[in-house]
């Protein structure tokens with residue numbers, strides 16, 4: 052599995068919580084293959100907003116989910132790598148944490164047009180989150196941007212990150228880790244695709 056060991060990460064910010072926009076976490080060729088082979092079957096609906104997004108498990112509590120057997124080789128390899136000690140270290144390096152002993156979960160996400168995610172900090176069981184975007188082309192007017200927020204106000208924005216292939220966002224959960232996803236514009240012909248990776252406190 053070819054991943055990029057030294058992700059081309061921008062600065063890690065520590066205010067008002069620890070977050071970073073990371074580029075090149077996955078090798079370019081692999082990222083393009085994953086985007087081209089992004090599955091569209093086997094998802095379940097999730098979320099609480101009017102327009103729901105859908106998710107599909109890749110890794111559950113450090114174990115590759117059985118349903119990945121139906122995915123392409125590139126996606127099966129990604130799932131194995133996400134469940135590996137090498138990935139745990141790479142993820143920990145992004146956010147400056149030792150993730151030893153934490154639970155790792157990963158899932159695929161699809162946001163259809165009209166879908167958004169209201170400001171939230173993630174649940175306290177989360178220790179750190181890494182969201183990798185799988186959209187080869189994304190225009191700013193399509194919305195769907197990740198918003199790093201200063202508060203629970205959706206317009207109190209520190210940074211907007213377009214969900215383009217090769218970009219990802221890593222953050223450490225805290226009571227101040229406010230973030231949101233802008234609404235994917237109604238009428239765009241694409242959906243917003245991502246892989247959501249969590250390190251959680253053991254239950």
Ligand SMILES: O=C(O)CCC(=O)C(=O)O
Nearest residue numbers: 173182197230232245247
């Ligand atoms: O998709 C994103 O950019 C962020 C998703 C998120 O914050 C979440 O699912 O908790």
Ligand SMILES: [Fe+2]
Nearest residue numbers: 171172173230
């Ligand atoms: Fe979140």
